[in-house]
Amino acid sequence: MTQPDHLSDLRFDALPLHPTLLSSIAQLGFTHCTPIQAETLPRALRGEDLAGQAQTGTGKSAAFLLATLNHLMSKPRSDSTDGTSPRAIALAPTRELAIQIQKDAAGLSVNTGVKITVCYGGAGYDSQRQELTEGVDLLIGTPGRIIDFFKQGVFTLKEIEVLVLDEADRMFDLGFIDDIRYLLRRMPKPELRRNYLFSATLSQRVLELAYEHMNNPERVEIVSEQVTADRVQQKLIHVANDEKLPLLVGWLRVHEPNRTMVFVNTKRAGEEIERTLIANGFNAAILSGDVAQTKRIKLLEAFKAGELPILVATDVAARGLHIPDVSHVINFDLPQDAADYVHRIGRTARAGQSGDALSFCCESWVYGLPAIESYIEQRIPTESLNEVWLATDLIRPPRPPRPPSRDGGRRGGGGGGGGRRHSGRR
Template sequence: MHPSHLSDLRFHDLELHPSLLAGLDALGYTHCTPIQAAALPRALRGEDLAGQAQTGTGKSAAFLLATMHWLLTHPRKPGDDPRQPRALVLAPTRELAVQIHKDAEALGAKTGLRMTVCYGGAGYETQRAAIESGVDLLIGTPGRLIDYYKQRTYTLSQIEVLVLDEADRMFDLGFIADIRYLIRKMPPPSARRNYLFSATLSHRVLELAYEHMNNPQRIAIEPEQVTADKIRQAMIHVANDEKLPLLVGLLRSRSTVRTLIFVNTKREAETVERGLRANGFEARVLSGDVSQGKRLRLLEEFKAGRLPVLVATDVAARGLHIPGVDLVVNYDLPQDPEDYVHRIGRTARAGASGDAISLCCETWVYSLPEIEKYIGMRIPPLEGGYNLIAQDYIAPRRESDRRHHGGSSDRIGRRGRGRR
C-alpha cells in the first residue's frame, strides 16, 4: 500500500538511470505522483512536454528526473567545452530557483552532475565563480542569467534541455522578453528537449510553448477539486478593526508549529507583524523588499520550526515547498481566485492535511464570490470563529506614536478599539 496521493507507477518501473534510482531510494521515494506518472514515461521517450499541475504535486521532480536522465544517458559531444551548461532551468522567483536547486541536489546526489543556482540580490561573485568552474545543470532567474551571459561567464550553445517552470508566473512578472532573449541564444527547439510547466495552460502560455518547443505533448493533472482535498477550509466574517484581535485569538486557540499568514500589501504585513509581536507571538515578514540573505534565513528558520509565524505577501505563495505548515491564514482575501488556491496550497502538501482560514473583512470580502466560484464550493464559516476575538488584545503603537512617545503598546477592548 502507498499513500492515496501517489499513483500506482513505481520509479523502478521506469527505465531511469541507475544513479537516479539510487538517489530516489535514498530519499525513500517509491511511487510517482500523478504528474510524474504522466510526464516521466513521455519524457523518457524523448517527447517535449507542456504540463499543467497545481503546486505541491511533484512537478519539480518530474522535470529534474527527466533532465538528469537525458544528461546521464547522452554524453557530451566530442569537442564541446566541458565547463558549459547542458541543461537550463528558468524559474520566476529566487525562492523557487533555490528550491529547485535543493531538489536537484537531493535527487542527483549520486549522479556526479554539477549543479549551480543563480539569482539576483545575493552572492554575485560566488555564483559567477561557481558557473565558471563548470556546470552541467544551471538553474536561475532570468535577470541574473542574462547578466552573466552578457559577461560571457557561460554560453548557451551547448544547451540540450530547457525547462520553464511556473510559466504563467513568468508572464505575470514580465519576464517573457528575457526568456525569449535566452532561448534565441540556444540551439533550435528540434535540437533540444523542452519541458514547460505551469499552474494554468492559458492561451499565452501555450503560444510560448508552441513557439519555442518541439511539438509539445500537453499533460494536465486536474484534481477532483481545484484545491487540495485534505485542506480544511473555513472563513470568518470580521470588521476591519477586529481583524488583528481575531488573528491573535485564532492563533492562541491552535497548537500549530508553522503558521503562514498572507496579506495583500507589504505595509499591512508590517502592521500584522507588529500586532502579533506585541501580543507575544514570534513573527516575521517575508515580502519582495526583504533582502535575499534575510529572506533565505527566514525561510530556513520557518522550515526548521524556529520561527512559528511567517507573515507573507504573495511572493511566497508559489513554488515554495515548506513541509509541515499546519495553518494558512488569509488575513486579506486575495483579489485573484488563483492566488487563493496557491496560498492555501502551502499547507496539506505531499498528502498531509492542514487548515486554511480566511478573514473576510469589509475591504476584501468582495473577492469571496469569485473565489468560491473558482474552487467550486462554498467556504464554510468557522464555528464560533467570531468569538475568538481576543478581549485582552494589545495594540502596537502606530509608527508616528512610537517616534513621539516611549513604550510600544496599549490595550484595547472587545471590539478592537483603543482606549483613549
C-alpha cells in the same frame, strides 16, 4: 501495505532511469511516482516535450529533474563544445523556487558527477559567477541574474540540450516573459533540445508560449475534481476591518497551530501584523519582496525547522516554497487574484497531508470573493465569528515614524496599500 492515494502504481525502478539515479531515489526513500510523475516521466524518457499541469506539492520538480539528469548522464558532453557552458537550464520565477529546485536536484544527483549551479539576484554574485566560470552542466535560476551573466559572456546558451520552465504562468504574472523569450531566442532551435514546461495552470498564454518555443509538446494535466487541494479544510469568516487583528491574535491563542502562514495583500499590512503579533507574545516575521536574500533564507530555514511558528507573507511567498508540515494558512486579506487563493492555500496539505485554510472576509477585500468561488467552482464554507476568538486585551504597538522624503518635505499619498503589488523580481 496500502498504496497511499496521492501516489500512483508506477514504481521508479520500473522506469528506464540511469542506475545511479535509481540509487539516489531509493536513498531518499521514494518508491512510487506521484500522478504527475507517472504521466510525464515515461514520455520525457522517450524524448517527448511536455507541457505539464498539476496542483502544487505534487512532485513536478522531481519529474523534470529526473528527466533532465537522466539525459545528461546518458549522453556525454560533445568534444566540440567549450566544456564549461550549461547543457541544461531550468528557469524559475522566484529566488525561493530556484533555491528549492537546486536542493531537489542536489538530492537526486548524488554520485552522478553532474555539476549544478543556482543563480539568483540579491546575494552571492561573485560566488555564482565563479561557479559558472569553472563549468556547469545544469544551470538553475531566475531570468534577471542569468541574463546578467549571459550578457557578460560568462557562458553561452548555444549548448543547451534541455530547457525547463517552471511555474510558467507565474513568469507572466511577474513580468518575466520578455526575459524568457530573450533567452529562448539564444538557445538552439526547439527541435534540437528537450523542452519541459510545468505550471500550476495552463492558461492560453502559457500554451501559446509552449507551442511557440517547444517541439509539439504533449499536454499532460493532473487535476482533481476541485481546483483547490482536496485535503485542505477551507473556512471563511466575515469580519469587520477593525476586528481583523483582534481576531487573528485571539484565534491563534485558542488554536495554537504549530506552523502557520498568514497572507496579506500589501507589505504595509504585513509589517503591522508582524509588529502586533510580536507585541502580543508571538514569534513571527514577515517575508516580502524587499527582504534581503540572506535574511529571506534564514527566515525560511527557521520556519521549516519550527523555530519560527508564524510567517507573515505577501504573495511573493505564495508559490514555489516547499515547506513541510504547514498546518494552517490564514488569508488575513482575501487575494485580489482568484488564482492566488489556490496558490496560497496550497502551502498546506502538501504531499498527501491535510491542512486548514482560514480566510478573513472584510469590507476592503470582500469584492474578490465571487471571483475566487467561481474560480474554485465551490462556495467556501462560512464559519460564524466566535466572540471568544476576539482578543479584548490586544496590544497595538505604535507605527514606526515614516522616513522623510528626499526633498525634506512630507510624503504624499497617505497610502492605504491600494497600489500595485510588487513581488521582488530577480
